[in-house]
Amino acid sequence: MENLIYLDNGATSFPKPEEVYTFMDKFYRQNGVSPGRSGYDLSIETGNIVEDTRKAMTRYFNGTDPRRLIFSLNSTDALNLAISGLLNPGDHVITTTVEHNAVLRPLHHMSLYQDVKVDYIPFDGKGFVDPDDFISGFQSNTRLVVVNHASNVTGAVQPIKEIGKICREKGVTFLVDASQTAGKLPIDIEEMNVDVIAFTGHKSLLGPTGIGGLYVKENLTIKHTRAGGTGVKSAQRHHLEEYPYRLEYGTLNIIGIAGLYAGLNFVLKKGLENIHGHEMDLTCKLKDGLSRIDNVVTYCADDLTNHIGVLSFNIKGFEAVNTGTILDGEYNIACRTGLHCAPMVHEQLGTDKLHGTVRIGFGPFNTMAHVDKAIDAIKEIASIYTK
Ligand SMILES: Cc1ncc(COP(=O)(O)O)c(C=O)c1O
Known part of the structure; x- marks a missing residue:
């Protein structure tokens, strides 16, 4: 904890x-x-x-x-x-x-x-x-x-x-x-x-x-x-x-x-716009960081204007649950993996074949440092497992 x-x-x-x-x-x-x-x-x-x-x-x-x-x-x-x-x-x-x-x-x-x-x-x-x-x-x-x-x-x-x-x-x-x-x-x-x-x-x-x-x-x-x-x-x-x-x-x-x-x-x-604004700053930073990592795919629009602080991704060819387990076990980062109770989204995205996505969802108490740690961890996992 x-x-x-x-x-x-x-x-x-x-x-x-x-x-x-x-x-x-x-x-x-x-x-x-x-x-x-x-x-x-x-x-x-x-x-x-x-x-x-x-x-x-x-x-x-x-x-x-x-x-x-x-x-x-x-x-x-x-x-x-x-x-x-x-x-x-x-x-x-x-x-x-x-x-x-x-x-x-x-x-x-x-x-x-x-x-x-x-x-x-x-x-x-x-x-x-x-x-x-x-x-x-x-x-x-x-x-x-x-x-x-x-x-x-x-x-x-x-x-x-x-x-x-x-x-x-x-x-x-x-x-x-x-x-x-x-x-x-x-x-x-x-x-x-x-x-x-x-x-x-x-x-x-x-x-x-x-x-x-x-x-x-x-x-x-x-x-x-x-x-x-x-x-x-x-x-x-x-x-x-x-x-x-x-x-x-x-x-x-x-x-x-x-x-x-x-x-x-x-x-x-606190103000809805402040909380949402903060969560979107974190999401944009995460999306930007993930876009620089080879073999990582994100499942969101390019423009995050009509968006909330939830972002799904996968490491290519790697089942979502494996990424989540390593994030938890090795890096102490808790996120959700799987279909997230929304199976038709995955049927349409094709992510049902990877048993879903890894999902990061931000809250008001998350920080930029959390995003940095998540990006570094995902980069390391991608580099080790997609060699
Ligand atoms: C879009 C959406 N609808 C419904 C639910 C169900 O919420 P609850 O488990 O609180 O009933 C969730 C929770 O994950 C959700 O994300």
Whole structure:
């Protein structure tokens, strides 16, 4: 652990800001009770943190009604709630080959068990999907378009606003997976024409695992696919129709919500543009360094303008996992190798044959020195193993 260079922030951010650890510890010691439901002062106080976090996340997405910000376990859970609650048997969905299994698998299951048809728009040589490709894909039964805001493999940020505009014109619901971008980029669902957005708390929002959610625009109905306790209107047999209860089930993860609250506050205080700017400086330096090493291939656009601080590469002819194992064992550098739960990206890139890519994901606490060490290590590995 000591001297570890952690470059796996695309999977989860680590470490968290000191403020997050301190806030969570204090909160759980002082407020670890059922939020809001029980009526005594401490319960109400605990409920206030939940509601403050709803408000803060709603503001971050430029939503209008905090009740429409619902908490779930993570973005996989949130995406499952949205996908299964928006689709009916016989519906058609358009998505992309950039998606994570958090989207691909729920859609696959819907196609197997609910007769939902799914079409996949491929990305271009630089990692971007073309909004025009969606236009010809619409059918009379197209109900949903699902697109990843930024790829967790290539780091490409998709043209969400333009795709959303097309969905608006067609009257089709637009669901965005902001797992990689929430906490990194400004997200304005109004301006970006987004109907539902899924987020996870443990990546760039710098909170703990086990918390995520959705913001659902007004007038959009997501049907219940689960039911249970809500702490209010308990005599009613049917799960509540009104938000946020409509999509929340059981006791909330209050310690996770507290961590998300502290993480979001940290990000907003530091400034999104400062954090993202810093991570992009590191990414540009890494890309530049890797481009000077023989036999190293990177999988990203030449111009990193529409990009996040995630970069995939391989040493030619060398399986990704081997590079990752040596980086860890010999250099104490932690990064992710494999398909990164996004198999269709690799089918398109041809990296499935190398069992994926090595992925470096930067966080706010990485430094230029970390990049230098990573470049030197990769250079040494490439020179030894591709002789
Ligand atoms: C693009 C994308 N979508 C969804 C997810 C799933 O996030 P979680 O594991 O927090 O549900 C991830 C996490 O790796 C991701 O990168």
